[in-house]
Amino acid sequence: MEIISLKSVTALLLSLSVICFGFCTAIDTMTSTRFIEDPETLVSNGSAFKLGFFSLADSNNRYVGIWYSTPSLSTVIWVANRDKPLNDSSGTVTISEDEIVWSSNVSNATSNSSAQLLDSGNLVLRDNRGSITWESIQHPSHSLLSKMKISTDTNTGEKVVLTSWKSPSDPSIGSLSAGINPLSIPQLFIWNGSQPYWRSGPWDGQIFIGIPDMNSVLHNGFQVVDDKEGTVYATFSVANSSIFLYYVLTPQGTLVETYREYGKEEWEVTWRSNNSECDVYGTCGAFGICNSGNSPICSCLRGYEPKYIEEWSRGNWTSGCVRKTPLQCERTNSSGQQGKLDGFFRLTTVKVPDFADWSLAPEDECREECLKNCSCMAYSYCSGIGCMSWSGNLIDLGKFTQGGADLYIRLAHSELDKKRDMKAIISVTIVIGTIAIGICTYFSWRWRRKQTVKDKSKEILLSDRGDAYQIYDMNRLGDNANQVKFQELPLLALEKLATATNNFDEANKLGQGGFGPVYRGKLPGGQEIAVKRLSRASAQGLEEFMNEVMVISKIQHRNLVRLLGCCIEGDEKMLIYECMPNKSLDTFLFDPLKRESLDWRRRFSIIEGIGRGLLYLHRDSRLRIIHRDLKASNILLDENLNAKISDFGMARIFGGNQDQANTKRVVGTYGYMSPEYAMEGRFSEKSDVFSFGVLLLESISGRRNTSFQYDEQYLSLLGYAWTLWCEHNIEELIDETIAEARFQEEISRCIHVGLLCVQESAKDRPSISTVLSMLSSEIAHLPPPKQPPFLEKQIAIDTESSQPRQNESSSNQVTVTIIQGR
CATH class of the missing domain: 1.10.510.10 (Transferase(Phosphotransferase) domain 1)
Known part of the structure; x- marks a missing residue:
């Protein structure tokens, strides 16, 4: 089957198209003498799908595709000439050997061949004996329909994948693709180019265990099959004929499940692969775990700490985490020192890492196999899969509220849980210590408020009519500190700022930067302010804080944000700016x-x-x-x-x-x-x-x-x-x-x-x-x-x-x- 321009169609064919126009537009089959011209369409026998020419947005480009008959072109599920659009409405779809714009590349198509659009959305090409020589479902574009397959041939590496459009108005092949990765344990992947962008987690025979809501959403006969000849494929079927359901890979890299009941006009999105930053592959780096319900979303696994603390504090988590305490087997191998045996810490309801090794070991032996292997970092046992273990970096971990699997992280003995009585002792100690520290802090604060500056050559005083005082060493501010006088900058009390921001309520949070969070506030006089609060976890500290005060306190311009004051009390350091409502x-x-x-x-x-x-x-x-x-x-x-x-x-x-x-x-x-x-x-x-x-x-x-x-x-x-x-x-x-x-x-x-x-x-x-x-x-x-x-x-x-x-x-x-x- 080929798409050709009208320039190569003879007058005889033109006259034939006029004669058969009345019934050609209502048919589901084409032959070498029965073809369709733009804007005619093929309609499947049950009127579920149409094939014809279409354009998108304000473009004049014309494409040949298949779409659901109801309700509109928003449901295009297959495009033939994705990268070779026609620029006018003179196109023809026929079985021919004339000038080719796009071809199905079937070598044995003859004048007796026919092409039929089925109610499954599949366009099939048959020879004169009725045998199927080509079908569109074997060459998907960006959509996956019932009984369609995405596959990988493990012998040749050849893949059948979904490929995204470049944009909602451009169906040409984009950089995102979705397919099955059969290595070790089958998983669904979305790739951005050659890099993984999203991962479903392993297939356990019924569901992908990295999709927490798959039991309740993806229930329509989804399956992964190994045909024993080297091809592994994923497909699904819908038992209820009154339900239309398909998956589409968006230009943004999200796999979307779309659903409609027979007789209804509107399509509903019932599932998305990417709902938060935690769904992006490897967001938290090696040995980091992502939880979209936490802030920040990334944390290191127990027994690990950030590889680069400053990058981590700024929200750059991809550098990952490193082990704090060497494993017992590592100490033995490097220095011959013996110690208490390593153990495992259990994490529940998690998306297990990528690159799992699989074995047939039963559950009680899975732990021992991992413990005997010094390079084994973690293991998990899942019904339907068996024993999984990881010997390299643990990458792309996620924490769920439900679903997932249990993961056992290997730790040095000193990193494991202590006895419960030790926990109780620690808890009591913390409570008593907190009370004592609070009392000491109060009296220390009262004492500091009464101090005065004793060495003005090295110290700088910030004050606001005697409400609060704070002293800083000038030597820490650099060579240019003497260029600005800070005494004229208002110093606002912490209590006043807490009241203005409703005690730094999350509802007033404008954003988060490397310095820390920024809150919207309103002073008693009605002036709106933005309060930039130095986070205790921030890598930026006193130097950056004082640098900003020093630089901006004496410069004013309509295109520079205006500093209104600052607050320095105890461990709190804040800058107060004019409020920018549009962020x-x-x-x-x-x-x-x-x-x-x-x-x-x-x-x-x-x-x-x-x-x-x-x-x-x-x-x-x-x-x-x-x-x-x-x-x-x-x-x-x-x-x-x-x-x-x-x-x-x-x-x-x-x-x-x-x-x-x-x-x-x-x-x-x-x-x-x-x-x-x-x-x-x-x-x-x-x-x-x-x-x-x-x-x-x-x-x-x-x-x-x-x-x-x-x-x-x-x-x-x-x-x-x-x-x-x-x-x-x-x-x-x-x-x-x-x-x-x-x-x-x-x-x-x-x-x-x-x-x-x-x-x-x-x-x-x-x-x-x-x-x-x-x-x-x-x-x-x-x-x-x-x-x-x-x-x-x-x-x-x-x-x-x-x-x-x-x-x-x-x-x-x-x-x-x-x-x-x-």
């Missing part, structure tokens, strides 16, 4: 729904506002300031969506004649750091210009720079933009919500400026004042950009740490600190 730029820009409210005029205004704020920091304020952590989440938006740069905890002040500086403490965010800063610790105004360029390209494309990191073709937005620039196809970069013809020239100019900002060499990048002139067209002629960095390989910042995984919603939030520059 940060990333909450709009990377949200598929919210970003529609950012038309081009608003985006350009935000871009200009960020540029003017940077210009003030670099040139116009009395302190020359390098921000060093410019990113979308640090751009706040007021009630009118005006941009305000925030978060100056990483900023540095330059002297009057200073152009650049070096640091051994590299701070910033993956995707926004310039190469000279990330690799060598050198920063300057041009470092901020690089970050601004990334922001500019993100604002135009609506995509995070790091959203490409698992894309096989591009490592970053910079690489994608550069490729399109070189191909003179820069229109592809533009977010479709702002792609209006009247703004095309201005947007293209902004892309050009963005590429100039992200050039590899700092000396090639324009200053921010030049950038603003370029954006406003004051500089008419723009030089050609040079290739940006980070196109062919990842930044070699830390060879032991892994890059954060795609999460189109989190990668740009990961702030990197304390990395040794070369």
Whole structure:
């Protein structure tokens, strides 16, 4: 069966199509002499499905596909010419040997062949003897229907998979695929390119044990079959003929179960593979476990601790955890020391890790087999599967409220539970100790409030009309501390801020950053404020806190967030800002729904506002300031969506004649750091210009720079933009919500400026004042950009740490600190 254009159809065939038009549109079968023209359709015998031509959204492209007859084209389940659309309505579907646009690649199709659309949604091609030579269900697109199979041939490695559309309006093959991985124990996977994105957990003969609600939802005859000839496949069947049910792989990488009863118009979504960040493969790294009901969602398994504490505290969990205490067998092997035997700690209702080894050992022997093998990290026994064990990193663990399996983690004896009487002793000790500490803390606080500054050359006093006092050593604030007087900055009492935020209620929480949570509050006079509270778990501490106070307390600009005061009491450190009701730029820009409210005029205004704020920091304020952590989440938006740069905890002040500086403490965010800063610790105004360029390209494309990191073709937005620039196809970069013809020239100019900002060499990048002139067209002629960095390989910042995984919603939030520059 082939799709051809009308240019190759003879006049005889045209006349035949007119003669048979009255009955061709109501038939379910085609032959070499009975074909369909756009917009005619085939209709299955029971009228469940149609085959014909269709278009999507505002596109003129025409595709041939199969869809449910009711209610609309939103239920397209198969597309023939996904990557070869027709550009007009002159297409014909026929069994022919004329000009081919798409072909089923069946070599033995003859003039006596026929194609029939069945009520199962399957299009079959039969030869003159009635034998099926080709069928569409063996070549799925993005949907899985009843009795359709996704499979893997273990002999050849050949897979039959679902492949996502590129977007809801573009059915061409996307980067996501879903299929069966039969190694060891069969599992369903969704892959982003070649990287796993979601995993179902092992098949136990009835359900996938990594899908906690499969018993109640996926009940329609789902099964995994090994045909004993090397092919393992997954399929399902629906016993009730009055129920329509199918699965679709969305462009975002979510497998969705969609359901409709006969006679009803609306389809219902009854299950999704991805409901939280915990459903993304390996979110918490090796030996970490994800629980979407906790905050933060990731924690280390018992007996383990974060590999990189600072990254972990910033929400970058992909580096995972490492064992705190060596196992007994490891100690024996390395030093000959004996000790108490290792044991196992039981975790219930969990999604077991990937890469399980399987054996036939019964349940009572499963534990002993693992204990005898020093490399065995954990084991689990599941009815229907048998004994599973893990000898490498435990990856992609999740905690459920129901379902899952029991997992036994191997621990050194010292990490196991103590006796109950010891627990009771500890509990009593904690209670008594807490009371004693509370009393001591109260009297200590009362004593500290009465102290005064005794060495003004080394200490700094922050006060608010005598309400509270706190003393800090000036030597910890750096060489530039004497440039700002802090005595004029209001210091608000903790009690006042607790009242303003309803005791820091979760309902008032605006967001979470590397510093800690931010809360909305209202002072007694009615002024709305944002309270940035230093988290005790934060890797940022006194230095960043005081740095932000020092930098921003004496600078004011309409495009910089205004610091209203601070609070320092006991262990509490807080900064009080003017409230930004629209939160940060990333909450709009990377949200598929919210970003529609950012038309081009608003985006350009935000871009200009960020540029003017940077210009003030670099040139116009009395302190020359390098921000060093410019990113979308640090751009706040007021009630009118005006941009305000925030978060100056990483900023540095330059002297009057200073152009650049070096640091051994590299701070910033993956995707926004310039190469000279990330690799060598050198920063300057041009470092901020690089970050601004990334922001500019993100604002135009609506995509995070790091959203490409698992894309096989591009490592970053910079690489994608550069490729399109070189191909003179820069229109592809533009977010479709702002792609209006009247703004095309201005947007293209902004892309050009963005590429100039992200050039590899700092000396090639324009200053921010030049950038603003370029954006406003004051500089008419723009030089050609040079290739940006980070196109062919990842930044070699830390060879032991892994890059954060795609999460189109989190990668740009990961702030990197304390990395040794070369």
